Amino acid sequence: MKDRQWIGKEAAWKDEVIAAVLLLAFAFFINRGIEIKGLYMDDLYLWSCYGEQSFREFVFPLGSTRFRFIFNLASWLQLMIVGNHIGWFVPINILINVCIAFTVYRFGKRLSGRWSMGFLTGILYLLSRMSYYQISQVYGLMESLALWAAIGILYCLYRYITEEKEGKGLIPFAVGLYFAICFIHERYMVLLPLFYVAYLMKKERKKSSWILITLSFLAVQAIRFFTIGSISPAGTGGTTVAETFKITGVLKYAVSQVLYIFGVNAGPDHLSGLSWEASPAWVRVLVLASALMLLVMTLVFIGVVVKEKKDRKLRFKVIGLFLLFIALCIGSSSVTIRVETRWIYVSMTAAWLFAAYMCGVTVPRKEAGANLSKPLLYCGLFLLYTMLIFPVESFYRGKYDNLYYWSNQLRYNSLAEETYGNYKEKLFSKKVYIIGNTYKMSDFTSNTFFKTFDKKRTAEGMTVTFIDSMSSIGLITPNMLVLREDPTNNAFQDITDFLRNLKFERVYGSYEDGWLDESAKARIMAGKEGKITFKFYYPGVITGLEHIIVTVNGSEQRVIPIDASTVTAEFDVTPTQISEFSLESNFFYDAATEQRGEKRLSVVADITSN
Template sequence: MTEKHFMDGIGKWKDEIIAAGLLMAFAFFINRGIEIKGLYMDDLYLWSCYGEQTFGQFIFPLGSTRFRFLYYLAAWLELAVIGNHIGWFVPVNIILNGCIAYSVYRFGKRLSRSYLMGLGCGFLYLLSRMSYYQIGQVYGLMESLALWAALGILYCLLRYVDEKGDGRKYLIRSCVLYFAVCFIHERYLALLPLIYLALLYKKGKKKAGWFLPAGVFAVVMAIRVLTTGGVAPAGTGGTNVADTFNIMTSLRYAVDQVLYIFGVNAGPGHLSGASWAESPSWIHVQIIAADLALLVLVILAVIRLIRDKEGRRKALRDISLFLVFIALCIGASSVTIRVETRWIYVSMTAAYLLAACLYGMITAKPEHGKVVDIKREVRKAADKKAGRQSAVLCGGLFLVYIIIMAPVENYYRGQYHNLYFWADQQRYNSLAEETYEKYGDDIFGRKIYIIGNSYQMSDFTARTFFKEFDRDRKAEGTEVYFIDSIHDIGLITNNMLVLKEDPAHNAFQDVTDFVRNLKCEAVYGYYRDGWMDESAEVRIMTGSSGVIKLEIYYPGALTGSEISTISLNGEPVRDLVINQNTMKLELEAEPNQIASLRFDNNFYLKDAGEQRGEKRFSMIVNFTAD
């Protein structure tokens, strides 16, 4: 290897490292603010299965409506690494999608033969509003891996048809990826025709090549029959595609997805963040302008196809592979009861790469043969100049598209709070903040009372939520109760936590201290740990019975002359002789009222180690009022 080749290699690696670094940094920047602090619904159920099932049961859920063993294997590894560090899920998702963005960059760079075009594709992938699920949910790992594998199939098939040799290795790789993606998400079963289209273009004469995809598909179907009992994929929301499929609805959903690719949020706000009708007018203008830039790029590509007879066949072949890939992905996402934006992410990414393909086609150098003559040399010089001009024009159009769409994508990212699951994720993030983040392991073993249940927390969530923070996955003694008001509980003890729903902010509030002080307010001379001075006053909120129970403990030697005079609402009710170290007493007051208790003690603890107020410690008193 010469020094020049060595330095060229170093320069290329520098470019790759810079690209990877920029994309990864942008991935973290654009997804800042997205957090998973607490799991719920599907994510929590997945976590609970990981803890309660054996490795084999988790990876191979026989009898389930879905059999995604490759995804479950990846999920098992992720859950094993993350453990009880729930906040790590989002960084892991971001890193994974940063890697996918780098793959998109490499793919786009190869198609366009342009470093900047490839980088633009990678940035657009990360910028897309459609990434919300892949970043913000544990199940986003499934969507990310499926998208990556699907794009891998497209890449291998493009290499297969463009290779001058038989390209067999790329056909085999595409079939391996097809098998894999079918067991990450069954939606991608629909990509089988794409492999046969590539075989048709390649005009392969070997029968093995034609039988290979069919064999893989047959194996996939056989495994599905054995594990799920059928071949039809399950729909979303617990439905079955065979039961809910409607041709007109599917066509409408397909059109909606095409509109999504061109920037138009055709679906309702709870699925897209903000529908086209809900979006401001400046968004409409921006999207139309961006689509016009794409239209000019397409027109330039058509002109090039008309002029370049020699390269036309290859270009049409590659473009058709992209279009069929997008069509199959759209079709697979249109057959269930709704279209979620996250399902269009793979089609959107393929559309970005198609733009890179068009750029590469427009700026490609025409073939002039090897014979040298003056006319040919003049034509080559003219073509070279035209190529530079085309590169500048097409690159400029793509840059304009990115500049126009960046604020649009950013706007729609700001509407994530309208998505159907976002509010619930915020609520359980808040629940984690107000409990485990605040109290740490001290939360385990507590009784957690939640005022109200407008969030409709399920029994499963109430039983399981706090286990995810425990290294032993048990959270023993931690119990969740729902109450209508603070009157439903007695005085607050150290093993209790009281939360209040805050629907306006999709949050929970820790009101333990507030309720504790309201239920048992120390006016003077009484402390939270139960110590009482020689004189003290306490306000107690009584329960439905009005009975106030006192447990008194004097940790010293008694002489028999120790007397505590107790007044209720200003009236003396008892001169209690402290003749035992531990005594119990009941006082009757009006129910559901604030009762004022005053204590005047003629004794104090002589060997007390501290003094907190003007008077000295006399005894320990614990109150309950059910």
């Protein structure tokens, strides 16, 4: 008997490891291509606050519009771990999401009594297009933690109403999660009624349970009032819920969220990726077919609940708990000025978990050995649903570039690649010029963006200047980096080398370190003022006989006497046009240790164009 128990435990342990490994592999596979290489907007501001504020100011911001100290603490830890390795944010976000998926898997397994059903719920969670924000933004950590805590509350209350002893012991933990989630995202304060309804279902007589959750809610409100001066939740885009709340808007957004749960993109392209109307016919057919699978599952489930009177009351309680949880989550996401897909992720996950529960009720585990056709049929419907929804979710994931913030993230990823990605620490000594500013980069972004890559967080020595065209700058010097915007591809392009060669073409006898041969030729583009300046440095002994004959565009000649170690000569040429300069020296530097061309090295020239 002991051997059998040990074998059973070992098999269960292996099942958990297999599930975790498969979920991990799938998470990285399905999120391939998502990257954070550069920070901008809210993420950049968060990074800036982390560097400029003390631990107390960052984690416990007083006087702000929001007080999310649990999220702030988690964010502080994440930022500390990442440091200047910006690319680490996505893999960390994926790992956190895998932990949540494993929680969903365990919950789904408990609800259904089957490893396969639990695993499918975990896969569906990771597959969902609603995970875009959690993976692709630093602030996605907030959504992840809030979802995790919300599912944790649902799990505790489910066990509370379905188990006698173990369930009651989870109430303090559930209350603790409620307190924590209110300071991850205040939207989830709305879950308070879930506790009261669960207590009523269980006919809870202990006053301590009622008092504990009530005191927790009151403590949340008191803390919010003393830290931000209000208990009204802040809305989206700088609004407040109290100012924007409209019952018609709430109903409209609630209906759209229900449609989202059934696979219908009920929002515009910039919020959903691609609207239902713009989606191809095959996607809509698959969505409707998957909804049909859910409908059949639901009808079979209702038939079982009605037929089997023994556990009907308990099942009604569980049904009520799940439906109320989903309704509260939908309601809390419907009271602001818009609905973003990421807000539906919690209710969507709860819906998949409820499907797992329906399977557990319709096909109890104890009956599986006696009648294999029933579990294969019912669980097969859920598997078929997963197979139908897989290409749909994959298709919509390919439309992320339509999301309102995605293009900006691509742009700043490109900016990071073209700068720090290519130059590393050498970047911090350069002057960056960006041709055009159609992306409307703010002063804060231009002053802060490059600091994120510097271990010292200063990027000291760097400047960022926006120019109208390449004629706004002179010749390209070694400490310059010139970029141009590429709006078609939401990118930046490093055109430094191109401009360097265009503005200063070394035909022969001229070298990047400034040395000229006895005979040299170069084509130089003038700036707006049309002035080309040569500053000659001769390190040898001056006899007074040295001179350089400069020929401009093959006709104009000028003799420059080298009567000092430094001699400057200025030439007026056609503005913004390329002029050809030929230089003939009647001397050479006899101490030179090398000869680079056919002629000997003569003089060093620093050439500038205004």
